[in-house]
Amino acid sequence: NAGVTQTPKFRILKIGQSMTLQCTQDMNHNYMYWYRQDPGMGLKLIYYSVGAGITDKGEVPNGYNVSRSTTEDFPLRLELAAPSQTSVYFCASSYSSTGGMYEQYFGPGTRLTVT
């Protein structure tokens, strides 16, 4: 199992450009999440999905969009990049059932700089 994979690892964007951060998991997890982590800070939830076709906003969704057309993939779209979106982005997945939620598995992260 590759676990959670993210591409690209690094990216530099100019202000106003757009891009998609890719995330794929091969563990058949129903839940997937996108977080951002600013230097010295904790993780802030951007969007999450409880299954294919279902997405919901987290704490900091402005400036981002997501889709979940398959169980495996959960891409994050940045439209009109701004310097405030300079951060490290982590994708995560977990299995959840009526018995409880299991731990989240994280991808290696994408380091994005907007200048």
Add this chain to the structure above:
Amino acid sequence: GQNIDQPTEMTATEGAIVQINCTYQTSGFNGLFWYQQHAGEAPTFLSYNVLDGLEEKGRFSSFLSRSKGYSYLLLKELQMKDSASYLCAVRPTDKLIFGTGTRLQVFP
């Protein structure tokens, strides 16, 4: 509102024991997680508590008191490789709310 508090930084000596505290105020509680994050890497899962008491896993233990909104992570026999950030996260509903993390530095 949702609030999770942890100390920002701690230092300890190799071979010692360190306790990292976490207090929380959330609208709902369905479990508390501890994650370890080395610099420049992704967080990795350490422990999960949903009932009061102590969960032990090798050198690491985690304690929960739901009535006090309090948890701690106990690291024994510290090693240099334990230098990392430790993130406390609470699950009020379907999502996790993370604290800002405690950066632990272990010195020889």
